[in-house]
Amino acid sequence: MLFPNGTPNNTPNHKIISNNEGNICSLLLKSIDDERIDILRSILTQIASKSDFHEQVDQICYNGGTVLHHAVARNSVDSVRTLLSAGVNPCIQNDNNNTAYRVAFSEEVKNAFVQELLQAVAQSNLGRVCQMISAGLNVDSIDAVDTGNTALHWAASYGNEDVVRILCQSGANVNALNTKNETALHDAVRRGNDAIVKCLLSYGADPNIKNRSGENCYELATKMGGAMLPSLSLNTLNRTIRRTTSMDSDIDRSSLISTDTTMMFVEKPSSSSVGRIENWTDLLWPQPKYIDLDERKLTYPYPKDGRLKIYFDKASSAEPRRLMQIIQMSAPILSSVHLELDYRGYAVRDQPALNGRITCGIFENGYCSGAYTLTINEDSIELYGEDHTGVRHGFSTLVQILRIFKECSEIVNWNTETSLETLHETLPESTIKITGTVNSEQPRKIGAIPCLTIRDSPDSSFRAVYQDFSGCKILNTETLLQLARRIAYCKASHLFVNFEVRTTDRYQLPYTTRDLFQITQVCDELFVKFVPSLDVQSSYTESDLLCRTIDSFLDDFPLTKAVHFGSNLAIMIISNRTILNSVQRRIPRIYVSVDINKNNASLINVLPPFVTICIEGKYPFEAENLLSSRLNVVLRFSTSDPGFLCAAPESVAKKALLATRLGSKFPILGAMVCDLSTGCEVMPPSLYYMSELASLGVCWNKSVDIKRFCFLLPRIAAEHFLLDGNMEALFKQMSTIGRVEHEITRFSYGLKTAESAGEMQEYSSSSSSNRKKPISVFVEMILNPDNMVLERLTPVIFKKARIELKRSLKALDQAKKRLPYNYELALVLAEIQIITELMVLACKLGQSLCTYGINPSLSPNDQKASFSSSDRVLQETTLVGYQMVNIGVSNLPSAVRTDLANRLLEIRSRFQHTWLSRNIANTLPNALKMFDNLFRALLPPNMQDYGRILL
Incomplete structure (x- = not known):
């Protein structure tokens, strides 16, 4: 695509120059080579008054960098002094990420930079002072x-x-x-x-x-x-x-x-055990409570014919047909490792050993619902559940084991070099533990499963995932059902889907009645309770209109036995017992999300037992001092931090840890992890898989060491959500972009890099702090670039963040080479690539803002006046940060804005395809508004009409 000036969208900034600019650049270099300081000063004087002065003198004009880089490389002290006195920007970096000062090797040249700094200090030129310091002085x-x-x-x-x-x-x-x-x-x-x-x-x-x-x-x-x-x-x-x-x-x-030794956006070093799989059982998720591996290291042979022969115990109280329905739900996952189900009827005693034999049954032994016992012997597998739910969970664990050892057997025979380093680090270790033939000359027993016994049951009866469709994101039916199957495979108990309706408009849900019926039925077969959720935009609605809206909503879900009401609707319902009781006559279980405080505590504490309240899980948990212990309470956590695009690994671990520790201080039924709608909804659902897995894991087994397993979540998510452990690199890059976003925001808010997990969340949730809640630098830059305030940030920080994100893109490219022919894997990879490229663009924008910009709220005269003592208060309140930091896109050179706009158009085009693959088609226009607003802000004023044609 070409802009009207004929510049292609893939042309680097330093090539977007006219012939005249190229001649000026050549003249400057020539005058430096010839030591003609008089000519150099004359050229700089002539072009100093031009609006594109800095574009001409600060551009990358040769392989070594800018004109200033060239003068330093030539060790021309007079040229360096002349360029600096003319106002050349010393912060520009060359291809090796070095400023001109960094490449200086003589003390005379370095002293020229120091003299420029001292002169700027004496003249109270704040912008120049900050530039010199940022250059590395x-x-x-x-x-x-x-x-x-x-x-x-x-x-x-x-x-x-x-x-x-x-x-x-x-x-x-x-x-x-x-x-x-x-x-x-x-x-x-x-x-x-x-x-x-x-x-x-x-x-x-x-x-x-x-x-x-x-x-x-x-x-x-x-x-x-x-x-x-x-x-x-x-x-x-x-x-x-x-x-x-x-x-x-x-x-x-x-x-x-700008210190080269500064370690930013890099994961903290950890012990050798952190982030590494110590045993193949680490890949089971949720972690079973009790695993007893056979001490004799006996093994069960992997089914040679690819068929699992299912038998039913005659003494069991279960009906075989119902057990077949439960087991059949795992058939699609088993097909990923080329296994089929073969139902053989009732088991016969003294039956000869049969490869691939599995005996199932239900026996009520007094355990909680969902408990099961899985035994793998030399010649058979036995699975007994406390109830039908227990059989479902037990068979999910068995499928996980079968998949793990099938993949490991393939890796043992895999002679090609993998491009994913995690396979070298983890899977061979797992294979060694499985075969038990380390340093042995005997052939390995490919695909042999170790004999073991697993006794398992859930710690929490409530393990929920919450999808919020109140914004522009509304998953299509296929994606929503796929999510239900994934969380059911990892033993979730509830799936909440929230809808927001406008009481001023005609009531209508985004799904058809047929779609809603199908979703409810599939969730029921998966032993996941589908809970529809309703909320309204206003915190006050007339009672008659409220009743009609609720009745219409419940009519769309005739089979549901539970309903959830959002925060606006919840307060109105619990305040009106007539409405609450009328809902209960149709729906036996009611969930409400409320924020408890001293004003509504007395109303909430007298709620009837058929109501379960959902309270935000945070530290300190002040709600425990207001809630009555007689209430049914579940905790709700967001998949990402408020105001951020992605979740950092530390915040994921902290929320999972809070779910376990808060439950020990107050009677909690479980936790709900919420994918909430925000003002920046470009994030795909795949970005929150690890948060959902962490919450489900700690709700099932509270004793799990989430501090260790949070480093294994990328592998676990790839294993159980993508059904391909080789794609661990995808989720590792998700963690990387979340970490970069949080680290750069910490620098922006003046916070030291967190030593403990979740420092940023503590900063934002502290009730005693009067400071504003932190918002991601990337979110502010994408949504409101013209009013962006970049405190404490420099081009160096954005540059290093961009380098780290580009490493992620390189790792994704390597993963793409090993990607099997699978649409879902390709879609997840494309989603992560788009988000990473969007953040790279934001870093490039931030770097440009810091390099080129000035405060647009100050006129040139006001800038000088702001340096005086009398205007100090105005500067401290109006201009936060430094004079050299750009707080407006309008100050960027046209070439830079054009380059950024072109790149954004390319990302926008690819985003449309991934969005339509996940969401309902009519949500696309609202989803693109974020891209369109940023695109208009980036376009120069004379190109706005052309921009409207492109969108």
């Missing part, structure tokens, strides 16, 4: 060896308070000494600037340090007339403040200084 650089004055000394002597603050926030040593043994505070006191003195004291300046004349700041202030003594007297308070603010100095420094 040491914030404590000195002017000369014989004087030893740092940039902070210069700021205290000549600059304003804003420059002093920026240097301190950037990690400058406030107590650095010059050759006179004086600190910057000495200079500020001698200058008599009260604001700078207070600023230095607030960042920990020590007034007791004595210079070579033996004077500390108190004595110097007295000597200068005593005007500074009141400010110095606040030293005790300021030193207390310093202990608080200095904790953030490392964060601010890491966001400003």
Whole structure:
């Protein structure tokens, strides 16, 4: 596709230049080569007034980088000084991710950069100061060896308070000494600037340090007339403040200084056992409570003919036909490993051994519903459940075992080199444990299953997945049924599907009556209770209209025995017992999602026993102090953090851990993991598989070590949701993009990288904090780029995030090479690729905003005025962050905006196909609004009409 100017959408930024620009670039390089500083200065003077000045001088003009890179490489000190004095951007990186300062090898050239920094400090040019620091200059650089004055000394002597603050926030040593043994505070006191003195004291300046004349700041202030003594007297308070603010100095420094050794967006090192499969049983999910492997290491031969012979125990109370229906639900999964079901009738005692024989039955032994016992002997398999649900769960575990060992046997015979490193790390270990022939010359027993006994039962009777269709995302029937089969395979008990209706419009659900009947029937066969959910947009609706809406909704689900009401509808229903009782006469079990507080606690605590309330699970769990222990309570967790596109691995683990620990403090029936509708609904359902698996796993077995298993979730999700353990790389990249999103947002909010799991969530959920809840940098950038505020972020941080995301794209490309011919796997891979590319685009946009932009809310005159002390308050409230940070897309060069818009169009086109594969077709226009709004913001004003034609 071509834009009107004829520039193809795949043309890199540095190639989108005219012939004139190319000539200027060549002239600049030529003048540097010839050491013609007069010509260089003349060219820069002529083009300085042009609007595209920075596009011409800051572009990548040769293999080594920009014109400034070339001057540094030539060791031309005069050229470097001339370029810097003309305003050339020193933050631009070459293909090796190095700024011009980073490639400087002589002290003379480095000193030229330092002099530019000191000059900017003396002139209170905040934007230039931040640029120089971001380029890699040491914030404590000195002017000369014989004087030893740092940039902070210069700021205290000549600059304003804003420059002093920026240097301190950037990690400058406030107590650095010059050759006179004086600190910057000495200079500020001698200058008599009260604001700078207070600023230095607030960042920990020590007034007791004595210079070579033996004077500390108190004595110097007295000597200068005593005007500074009141400010110095606040030293005790300021030193207390310093202990608080200095904790953030490392964060601010890491966001400003471009250090190559900074470790960002990289997983923390862990012990060798974390993230590795210690035994093949680690792949079973949910983890069975009791597994007894045969000590003699006996094995059961894998069915040679690919047929499982199903027999029914005569003594069992179960009807064979019903058992056949239950077992048959696993046939599609068994077909993935080329196994078929063969029903043989009742088992006969003393029957000779038969390869692939399985005996099933139901015996009520006093365990809870869903309990089962699975025994694998040398010649047969026995499966006995407490009830029909137990048989269903037990057979799911057996299918998992059969699939694990079938795949392992294929890997043993697989002589081709795999491109997924996880196969080298985990599956061969599993195979070794299975065959027991490590370092043995005997042939391995391919596909042999170890003899074992599993006794298992659920800890929680409520293990739910919640799908919210109140926004533009509405899964089609095929995708919803596929989700039901997947969560049933992992022993879920409930599937909630939420609909939101407008009481002002005619009542209508997005599915037909036939679709709803099919969904209900399939869930019933899977032993998953389908619970329809209803909510309205308004928190107040007239009683008559409310009753009619509820009746119409229940009429669409004649077979359901449970219903759920969202937060708006729930308050109106529990406040009106007449409506509540009328619903109960039709539906025996009612679920309501409420946020309990002191105002409604008395109303909620008297709810009848047929009502179950769904409370948000968070720490601290303040609801336990308000709820009565007589209530039926379940916890609800979101699949991702509010305000974020993806869930970080740490937050997934923390929510699963909370589900177990909160249950020990208050009687909880179980947990519900919710895929909620948000303002940015481009995330595919595959992105939340690991969150759903984690919640189901801890609800079934509360004793599972989720801190360890959270690192195994990518493999477990690939094994049981995609039915292909080789596709672990897909879910690993999901974790990567979630981690990158959370880390870059932590930097934006000034938070240190979390040492413990879920620090960001604690920050956002803390009720005592007056700070705003964190919102993902990517979400803000995609939804509202023109008002984007990028605090503490630099081009370096966005660059490193983009590099990490590109590594993910490379890993996805490698996984694609090993991808079998499977539509579902290809769709999941395409979904993850699109989201990763969208985040790469957001990083590129953020990098451009930081590199090129200025604050559009300030006019050129206002920018100079904002540096003065009188306008300091306006700057601190209106302009958050630094002058060099762009808070508006309109400030980007046209070439950059065009390049970003072209890339967004390509992502948008591919997104349409994946969206229509998962969702109802009429939801596509609303889903594309996010892309369209960003596209319009990126397009230059003179291309808006053309943009409307493209969309």
